[in-house]
Amino acid sequence: MRVNAYAAPSATEPLVPTTIERRDVGATDVLIEIRYAGICHSDIHTVRGEWGPITYPQVVGHEIVGVVAEVGSEVTKHQVGDRVGVGCLVNSCRECENCRAGMEQYCLNGNVGTYASVDRDGTITQGGYSTHVVVDQDFVLRVPESIPFEKAAPLLCAGITTYSPLAHWKAGPGTRVAVVGMGGLGHMAVKIAHAMGATVTVLSQSLKKRDDGLALGADEYYATSDPDTFAALKNRFDLIVNTVSAPLDMDDYLRLLRLNGTLVIVGAPPEELPVHAFALSGQRRSFAGSGIGGIPETQEMLDFCAEHGIAPETELISADYINEAYERVLGSDVRYRFVIDIATLA
Ligand SMILES: [Zn+2]
Ligand SMILES: [Zn+2]
Numbered sequence: 001m002r003v004n005a006y007a008a009p010s011a012t013e014p015l016v017p018t019t020i021e022r023r024d025v026g027a028t029d030v031l032i033e034i035r036y037a038g039i040c041h042s043d044i045h046t047v048r049g050e051w052g053p054i055t056y057p058q059v060v061g062h063e064i065v066g067v068v069a070e071v072g073s074e075v076t077k078h079q080v081g082d083r084v085g086v087g088c089l090v091n092s093c094r095e096c097e098n099c100r101a102g103m104e105q106y107c108l109n110g111n112v113g114t115y116a117s118v119d120r121d122g123t124i125t126q127g128g129y130s131t132h133v134v135v136d137q138d139f140v141l142r143v144p145e146s147i148p149f150e151k152a153a154p155l156l157c158a159g160i161t162t163y164s165p166l167a168h169w170k171a172g173p174g175t176r177v178a179v180v181g182m183g184g185l186g187h188m189a190v191k192i193a194h195a196m197g198a199t200v201t202v203l204s205q206s207l208k209k210r211d212d213g214l215a216l217g218a219d220e221y222y223a224t225s226d227p228d229t230f231a232a233l234k235n236r237f238d239l240i241v242n243t244v245s246a247p248l249d250m251d252d253y254l255r256l257l258r259l260n261g262t263l264v265i266v267g268a269p270p271e272e273l274p275v276h277a278f279a280l281s282g283q284r285r286s287f288a289g290s291g292i293g294g295i296p297e298t299q300e301m302l303d304f305c306a307e308h309g310i311a312p313e314t315e316l317i318s319a320d321y322i323n324e325a326y327e328r329v330l331g332s333d334v335r336y337r338f339v340i341d342i343a344t345l346a
Pocket of ligand 2: 092093094095096097098099100104106107108109110
C-alpha cells in the first residue's frame with residue numbers, strides 16, 4: 001500500500017511531501033488511518049542525524065492517533081472504527097523478563113522504534129507524518145473518547161515519558177514534585193503530577209511562562225536564572241523530573257532534594273552530566289533516569305488522563321508547516337506541542 005507522507009530526504013534538507021510503502025496487513029496487524037501526529041524534539045534530532053546516522057528518506061513521528069481502518073484475521077484487541085494511538089514502540093522481543101513484565105521500552109533484546117528502527121521484516125520503520133500506518137495489535141493503544149482527538153497525540157510520547165517516572169516514584173498527596181523545564185514534556189509533567197495530588201513546583205529558566213504554569217496546575221514557579229532560587233528551595237523536594245535536554249549543573253538540582261529524594265532525567269542531553277558524591281550522600285539522594293513507558297503503562301496513562309480531563313496544550317498545523325514548526329521547536333517557541341493535521345496530507 002502506497003501512502004502519502006512527509007519525509008526527510010537527508011540530514012540537511014527540509015522535509016518534503018512524498019509517498020512511502022506500508023506493509024500488507026498481517027494476521028495480527030491493525031491498519032490505522034492517521035488523523036493527528038505530534039512533533040517531538042526527538043523527531044528533529046533523528047532526521048538531522050544528531051543521534052547517529054540513519055537511512056534516508058526517513059518519515060518520523062511517534063505521537064500518533066487515528067482510526068482503525070482494517071484488522072488482520074487474528075486481531076482481537078481492536079475493531080474497525082476504534083480510536084487508537086501509537087507511541088514510540090511498534091514491537092519488542094516479547095520474551096525477555098522486561099517484556100513479560102510489560103516494560104517493552106526496556107526490552108533486553110532491543111525493541112523496535114516507531115521510526116528509524118529495523119523492523120522484524122528487515123525494513124526501516126517509518127513514523128506518523130503519514131496518512132496510514134500498519135502496527136501489530138499489541139502495540140496499539142485505546143484512546144478514550146473523552147480526550148479531544150486533535151490534542152491526544154502528544155500523550156503518546158510526552159505524556160507517557162512524564163507519567164512513568166511520576167507513577168514509579170509515587171508522586172501523590174503529601175509529596176513535593178519539581179518539574180525542570182516548561183516545554184512539551186514539562187507542561188505534561190505539571191498537569192499529571194498535579195492530577196496525582198502532588199504539590200508541584202516549576203523550575204524554569206525565566207518567569208516568562210509562569211502564568212501558564214500556574215494555570216496548568218503548578219503551585220509554585222521559580223526562575224533558575226535567579227541565584228536565590230537554589231538557596232530558597234534547598235532540601236525541599238521528594239522528586240525532581242528534569243525534562244531539559246541541555247546540560248544543567250546536576251549538583252545544584254540534587255541539593256534541592258530532601259532526604260531520600262530522587263532526581264530523574266527524562267530529557268536527553270548529549271553531554272555528560274557530572275555529579276559530586278556529597279550532593280548524593282548528604283541526604284541519601286538518588287540520581288535516576290527513565291525512558292518512555294511500556295504498553296500497559298501507556299494505556300494506564302491514557303485512561304488516567306481521560307479520567308482527570310487532562311490533554312496536552314497544542315497548536316494544530318498543516319503538513320506544509322512542518323519545517324517552520326521545527327525551527328520554532330528549536331527556538332522554544334511553541335505552547336506546548338505542535339500537532340500535524342494529517343487531513344492536510346491526504
Ligand atoms: Zn518523543
Ligand atoms: Zn524483550
